[in-house]
Amino acid sequence: MSRDESLPHVWVSLTLRGAPFDPDAVTARLGVEPTLHHRTGDPMLGNKGRWPIDRWRVTIGPRDTIKIDGMLVELLTHMAPGEQKLKQVCAEFGVNAFLTCATEPTSSLTPTILFPPNVVRWAADYNVTVGVDVMLWDDEQD
16 A cells, blocks of 8 residues: 555444434334434534434444455444344334445545345345445535
């Protein structure tokens, strides 16, 4: 790696969103603490408006890395106490579950975004959609 190539910032998250719901009730039903939750209308960080949806999320990261394997293990370990209830909770609250790897490139180095078979099986077993979010910013904007 050259001096001007830094590792990308990477997060993995499990997010529940959809119909209006009470994130605190989701926490109680799953027995899993989120790293972030908010209700529609709650203020966004940095005074950037208000949240348009209810959301419950567990996030691992950000980390400067090109491999997500360890982060996925941490996320599934964190969710383990509530995973057997996940499908039922999503149906009960009218929400969808999303497993996302988000990356913010900081140089030409990009992460290896591979979801191992056990993670894909886990997502399929619990009706979780898998996605990737590449965040590209315009340096000229604020």
